[in-house]
Amino acid sequence: MARIAIDMDGVMADSTQQYINWYANRYGVTVAKESLLGKPETTGFPLDGVVRQFLYEPNFFRTKPVIAGAQEVIKALQEKHEVFIVSAAMEFPLSLAEKLAWLEEHFPFISWHNIVFCGYKHIVAADYLIDDHVKNLSTFKGEPLMFTAPHNVNVQEFKRVNTWEEVGALLL
Incomplete structure (x- = not known):
């Protein structure tokens, strides 16, 4: 054992799908998961830096x-x-x-x-x-x-x- x-x-x-979902919901743009390959986590989205802010919002981890x-x-x-x-x-x-x-x-x-x-x-x-x-x-x-x-x-x-x-x- x-x-x-x-x-x-x-x-x-x-987590990646959650970033994509929340970004699309907030900004109306769906980012392809493949476009994030090899990029540091929370980066690669059109508006730089906003995805990291999701980590401080209610229900981000819960959903x-x-x-x-x-x-x-x-x-x-x-x-x-x-x-x-x-x-x-x-x-x-x-x-x-x-x-x-x-x-x-x-x-x-x-x-x-x-x-x-x-x-x-x-x-x-x-x-x-x-x-x-x-x-x-x-x-x-x-x-x-x-x-x-x-x-x-x-x-x-x-x-x-x-x-x-x-x-x-x-x-x-």
């Missing part, structure tokens, strides 16, 4: 779409492994309560005992960390698994998983 730490934003919750396959694979992982959701939730004041409510709605099978909200993730002790950010994976002492997101497509120093089906094939 392995201990698996799983990030939320960009791994379970589709993110679930990434395809996450619910099924995480539930299956729990049957074989010790699974923890590990999410940075301190930087944006509204995110903590919204992330918890999001998890309760979309992942009701995850106990509160297995949810870790933190700042830096380097304190996490697990066998695997599934995350989309270099800053978290580079300090992890177990085996880092980079979950593909537009902002990390050019990163090559970590083992990559592109979908939840690939996570399942690797860890189930």
